[in-house]
Amino acid sequence: MIELTINDQVYKVPPGRTILEACREFGIPIRTLCYHPALEPYGGCRLCMVEIAQPGRKPRLATACTYPCEAGLLVWTDSQRVKTSRRLTAELLLATATGAPEIEALARQLGVTTVRYCLPESDACVLCGLCVRACQEIVGVSAIGMIRRGIAKEVSPPFQVASATCIGCGTCVMICPTGVLTLEQITDYHSPHRQLRDGQEVYLDCELCAPQRRIGP
Amino acid sequence: MNRTTHATHDSQAVETGWLRLADIAAFQHWSAELTQAWDESRPCVKVCDGTGCRALGSQKVLSGLRAACQKADLPIPLEIVGTGCPGFCECGPLLTIYPQKISYQKIKPNDVKEIVERTLVGGEIIERLLYTDPLTGEHIHREPDLPFYNKQLRQVLDFNGRIDPTRIEEYVALGGYRALVKALSELEPKQVIDEVKAAGLRGRGGAGFSTGLKWEIARQNIRRTGTGYIICNADEGDPGAFMDRSVMEGNPHSVIEGMLIGAYALGIQDGYVYIRAEYPLAVQNLQTAISQAEEIGLLGEDILGTGFTFHLRVRLGAGAFVCGEETALMASIEGRIGEPRPRPPYPAESGLWGQPTVINNVETWANVPLVIQRGSAAYAAVGTEKSKGTKIFSVVGKINNTGLVEVPMGITLREIIEDIGGGIPNGKRFKAAQLGGPSGGCVPVEHLDVPIDYESLSQLGAIMGSGGMVVADEDTCMVDFARYFMNFTQEESCGKCVPCRVGTKAMLATLERICAGYGEPGDLDYLLEMGQHVRDSSLCGLGQTAPNPVLSTLRYFRDEYEAHILEHRCPAHVCKGLITYSVIAELCTGCMVCLRNCPSDAITGAKQQVHAIDPLRCNRCGMCQSVCKFDAISVN
Numbered sequence: 001m002i003e004l005t006i007n008d009q010v011y012k013v014p015p016g017r018t019i020l021e022a023c024r025e026f027g028i029p030i031r032t033l034c035y036h037p038a039l040e041p042y043g044g045c046r047l048c049m050v051e052i053a054q055p056g057r058k059p060r061l062a063t064a065c066t067y068p069c070e071a072g073l074l075v076w077t078d079s080q081r082v083k084t085s086r087r088l089t090a091e092l093l094l095a096t097a098t099g100a101p102e103i104e105a106l107a108r109q110l111g112v113t114t115v116r117y118c119l120p121e122s123d124a125c126v127l128c129g130l131c132v133r134a135c136q137e138i139v140g141v142s143a144i145g146m147i148r149r150g151i152a153k154e155v156s157p158p159f160q161v162a163s164a165t166c167i168g169c170g171t172c173v174m175i176c177p178t179g180v181l182t183l184e185q186i187t188d189y190h191s192p193h194r195q196l197r198d199g200q201e202v203y204l205d206c207e208l209c210a211p212q213r214r215i216g217p
Numbered sequence: 218m219n220r221t222t223h224a225t226h227d228s229q230a231v232e233t234g235w236l237r238l239a240d241i242a243a244f245q246h247w248s249a250e251l252t253q254a255w256d257e258s259r260p261c262v263k264v265c266d267g268t269g270c271r272a273l274g275s276q277k278v279l280s281g282l283r284a285a286c287q288k289a290d291l292p293i294p295l296e297i298v299g300t301g302c303p304g305f306c307e308c309g310p311l312l313t314i315y316p317q318k319i320s321y322q323k324i325k326p327n328d329v330k331e332i333v334e335r336t337l338v339g340g341e342i343i344e345r346l347l348y349t350d351p352l353t354g355e356h357i358h359r360e361p362d363l364p365f366y367n368k369q370l371r372q373v374l375d376f377n378g379r380i381d382p383t384r385i386e387e388y389v390a391l392g393g394y395r396a397l398v399k400a401l402s403e404l405e406p407k408q409v410i411d412e413v414k415a416a417g418l419r420g421r422g423g424a425g426f427s428t429g430l431k432w433e434i435a436r437q438n439i440r441r442t443g444t445g446y447i448i449c450n451a452d453e454g455d456p457g458a459f460m461d462r463s464v465m466e467g468n469p470h471s472v473i474e475g476m477l478i479g480a481y482a483l484g485i486q487d488g489y490v491y492i493r494a495e496y497p498l499a500v501q502n503l504q505t506a507i508s509q510a511e512e513i514g515l516l517g518e519d520i521l522g523t524g525f526t527f528h529l530r531v532r533l534g535a536g537a538f539v540c541g542e543e544t545a546l547m548a549s550i551e552g553r554i555g556e557p558r559p560r561p562p563y564p565a566e567s568g569l570w571g572q573p574t575v576i577n578n579v580e581t582w583a584n585v586p587l588v589i590q591r592g593s594a595a596y597a598a599v600g601t602e603k604s605k606g607t608k609i610f611s612v613v614g615k616i617n618n619t620g621l622v623e624v625p626m627g628i629t630l631r632e633i634i635e636d637i638g639g640g641i642p643n644g645k646r647f648k649a650a651q652l653g654g655p656s657g658g659c660v661p662v663e664h665l666d667v668p669i670d671y672e673s674l675s676q677l678g679a680i681m682g683s684g685g686m687v688v689a690d691e692d693t694c695m696v697d698f699a700r701y702f703m704n705f706t707q708e709e710s711c712g713k714c715v716p717c718r719v720g721t722k723a724m725l726a727t728l729e730r731i732c733a734g735y736g737e738p739g740d741l742d743y744l745l746e747m748g749q750h751v752r753d754s755s756l757c758g759l760g761q762t763a764p765n766p767v768l769s770t771l772r773y774f775r776d777e778y779e780a781h782i783l784e785h786r787c788p789a790h791v792c793k794g795l796i797t798y799s800v801i802a803e804l805c806t807g808c809m810v811c812l813r814n815c816p817s818d819a820i821t822g823a824k825q826q827v828h829a830i831d832p833l834r835c836n837r838c839g840m841c842q843s844v845c846k847f848d849a850i851s852v853n
Binding site for chain 2 (some may be wrong): 041042044046058059063064066067068081084085088089092093095096116118121126127129145146148149150151152153164169213
């Protein structure tokens with residue numbers, strides 16, 4: 001067992017746990033967005049930031065989802081530095097996803113009152129990578145990936161054409177935290193929305209991924 | 218040792234006919250023979266054939282020279298050699314005539330005939346091709362007397378400009394691969410690591426982590442797993458930095474030898490050089506060097522009969538700046554998207570394909586043979602208490618002698634800029650030097666005398682970085698300067714984590730607004746807060762250092778930012794949104810030159826009448842100012 005201190009209290013955890021896993025076990029709340037227990041940690045959204053200090057070293061920020069529990073490690077999950085980091089990250093997230101109620105609610109909870117900079121174009125995709133990783137790690141087909149880089153980055157099937165490897169399982173749509181991803185973006189061929197009725201192709205409303213929107217012709 | 222073909226300087230062909238060196242004794246015999254045969258005073262002409270000089274036409278000079286020498290009636294046959302970059306890029310293409318070491322600069326292809334006729338045949342010096350000292354106006358005849366080289370200590374760059382990088386014999390003749398043989402025959406792997414540690418060698422790629430310590434940690438892990446990798450990070454990408462390129466172009470064997478010694482010390486059989494595809498000459502010379510070393514038995518299976526095996530492969534990067542970050546680089550080698558991953562685990566624990574990996578920069582690897590050959594004590598005699606050896610800087614920007622300089626650690630910035638760099642052009646005043654490229658910070662004039670080492674630079678808010686040094690003079694706007702670097706990192710951000718992807722964009726947008734004249738009083742606090750956040754919370758080194766140019770210019774040049782925001786004025790007259798051009802009535806002769814040259818028809822007036830500029834039509838291109846012969850255009 002490894003002994004470490006979280007918020008001035010000593011805990012014992014089995015080796016191999018991340019700080020986030022340990023905190024969840026002991027009921028210490030940490031907000032996450034790109035984390036999913038069924039997937040490899042990604043460290044992309046930076047919301048699960050905690051302050052850590054190794055004995056004799058200066059405290060620094062680290063993501064709880066990726067940092068392993070170490071013997072003697074000091075962890076603070078709610079220090080001023082952590083709160084500031086989370087608030088600013090949430091403000092930046094909101095800057096890219098002004099239309100997403102989930103992100104708005106999250107930002108409000110983390111203390112964001114104004115967004116000082118907004119992207120001229122924003123959709124609700126926060127590039128948490130859950131869809132891409134679920135497709136790769138759970139479904140095992142990698143029908144989608146990330147294309148471009150920086151602010152222009154987006155989720156897309158290879159070469160931005162309907163993916164031939166997609167099996168239409170909808171895992172990516174299910175796991176999307178902001179509900180922005182629809183199956184039509186990934187594949188047309190396997191879409192459960194497209195059905196044959198009396199020899200005619202018809203598109204149906206989808207309760208799952210686009211309840212407000214009629215898809216197709 | 219005999220070979221059947223001689224490599225021509227522009228041939229890529231792998232030489233054939235080498236006999237493989239069977240053991241260490243065979244190497245020593247061969248090496249001693251080559252050294253004895255090497256005669257620095259034999260007549261020859263060496264032309265820099267690095268990328269910089271090639272861009273200025275050195276290939277035409279070389280081929281012209283070969284053709285002209287064949288025709289000319291020379292007293293003795295002359296060898297013509299294309300070498301690596303000696304560093305004095307400002308004056309390229311560079312040509313040196315041995316044995317006198319007459320140095321000609323800025324050679325044009327049509328100077329070749331004159332050089333052959335007057336100097337090579339006639340033995341006369343052509344004054345107009347010599348370097349002229351701007352201070353004294355004196356012509357300098359010999360290469361060693363050039364002030365540019367005076368204060369340098371050339372250890373890593375020593376062979377650049379002296380040897381033909383495509384010929385392994387020249388490297389061996391000058392003592393190449395002797396450090397490897399010393400390690401193989403005299404030192405245990407553990408002793409090699411101890412030597413590197415004792416020498417105080419620190420990573421030359423940016424962070425300055427102790428190389429020996431890195432190797433020691435990795436070695437423990439490699440002993441446990443049984444396999445591992447070493448990587449040479451040659452993904453140099455800082456704007457204006459070309460140290461690593463020149464080392465690989467001009468002396469590729471030094472990098473290979475360093476990696477061989479590292480592999481021996483770590484007990485590793487496989488290594489990679491990750492090099493950007495935009496460095497075609499470096500790739501070519503490196504590949505030539507690798508195949509020569511393989512053929513002769515210095516690389517590959519059972520090296521020199523010692524049983525030590527090391528394979529080196531070259532991987533080309535597609536040009537993403539983030540792939541210089543070690544975890545992104547390894548992802549790229551593995552064939553995945555070049556995105557960094559959080560550390561720990563560190564590469565020394567779990568790197569390439571999950572195996573312990575040691576990744577060092579080109580210049581670090583090139584320093585390893587020096588450490589082993591000279592011994593740690595001799596190596597550590599150069600430098601400061603915590604930073605040992607030399608560092609190569611590429612000095613660019615507003616400086617007279619643009620180029621590569623290799624200086625001992627602890628030299629002051631003033632010596633580099635004034636003595637080696639020759640000061641600022643056109644008598645302008647020095648304002649600041651950006652060290653460490655887009656990840657670094659600026660050092661202003663008041664800190665010019667601080668000795669350069671890892672610690673003192675980080676105290677000033679700059680970093681050693683990989684050695685890029687961009688010089689700014691009084692005509693540089695520091696807000697615009699910071700905006701330029703922010704624009705670079707923003708474009709190069711991989712986009713994986715939020716603070717770097719959005720934070721750099723938000724900071725850039727704020728800087729652009731300030732430069733355009735729409736800055737608001739709260740902007741500086743926002744830049745400071747967001748800069749601190751991006752630095753604290755980003756995933757990898759790219760994001761963690763991206764705000765540095767902004768934070769350091771804010772620290773030293775806050776008044777310039779305030780002038781932009783509060784007074785709507787750009788003190789350096791750079792930011793177009795904040796300047797207006799006007800005609801000084803007393804000086805204007807009404808010559809109509811500015812009027813005719815104005816691309817946006819913003820100037821009105823008639824012959825011999827004072828002209829006027831319409832600020833609404835003016836696009837601030839500055840054309841009127843540059844064409845006016847009477848200095849009658851002012852900028853406010």
